[in-house]
Amino acid sequence: MTYINKESRNKDKYSIDNKPSLLKSFILIITISFVIEFFFPWYLIGLISFVVCFLNISKPGTAFMVSFLAIFLLWIVRAIYADLFFDVPMSDLIGSIFGGIWPIAVFFLTGLIGGIVGGFSGLSGSILHNILLGDGKD
Secondary structure, X not given: OOOOOHHHOOOOOOOHHHHHHHHHHHHHHHHXXXXXXXXXXXXXXXXXXXXXXXXXXXXXXXHHHHHXXXXXXXXXXXXXXXXXXXXXXXXXXXXXXXXXXXXXXXXXXXXXXXXXXXXXXXXXXXXXXXXHHOOOOO
């Protein structure tokens, strides 16, 4: 039986060792954003995505996708939760304002707006990380 230590493994850019960092960043963005939105304005999700991606993710495309998906899912879940527990379904009211669109489209648009803010903030954090530290070049 041969023993292979971690330093002797050939690491490529698609290594499994990078996956926990992406998952950790995804969970951090969702958790911190969820808590912060109770006490502070909604747009701080941008600052949270920026800082998490600056510290953890050096590839801009990956940073955009992780931030976008985290905030997109968070805002869709929060919109559905709010719609279920308000006295009047907010998705019906907002849908009627925008010409009678379906409630599912209102949820999607809500998530899309938050996702775009989070995604571009994460992208900016990753790009600044690359400029200052010089990492992540393909």
